[in-house]
Amino acid sequence: YQRRVRGSLVQYMKCSTPGRYIKAFGRAGYCLSKIGEDIYFEGESNGLAVRTVSQSRSAYGSFLFHTSFFSKFTLQTQNSGELRCKVSSRSCLSVFKSLATLEKTVDTFSIELKYTEGELIFVHRLKTGVKKQYVLAFQECEGLNAIFDKTNNFVQLATNSRFLSECVVHFPSNVS
Secondary structure, three states, X not given: OOOEEOOEEOOEEEEEEEHHHHHHHHHHHHHHHHHOOEEEEEEEOOEEEEEEEOOOOOOEEXXXXXXXXXXXXXXXXXXXXXXXXXXXXXXXXXHHOOHHHHHHHEEEEXXXXXXXXXXXXXXXXXXXXXEEEEEEEOEOOOOOOOOOOOOOOOOOOOOOXXXXXXXXXXXXXXXX
């Protein structure tokens, strides 16, 4: 089904997921807010990409939530096949206050991008039947992709064995 307004195709994205996954999505938002001031939402054919870049353009973070992460995923675009917008990370974090409580109380979580209206809508449907809706205004933007050569960017982590064993002890024994 395709929605049309005055003869033109409406650009639109909607995805929803069970409430137990809100914590993963919220943590991604918190992580990205530590890097940049704006969070970029990009609806793609294979899922929802959530990205940011630091103000100095020296750090970049990206999470891709594949369509399999969502119970429902709808993307309707005109030409490029992608919908892009950016939102202030501060306003986005207000949607995910107290993640531990949200994980227990939210039944379904959905994100809706209404491109023609300029709205990014987050909806929490609580187990009690209450519906919380956060409507954020967004700015149109270009795609955000990091361009770097992996062969020239070697990362080395050096530490003593005691510190490393203290870090590893927090992982379950079945994780390799």
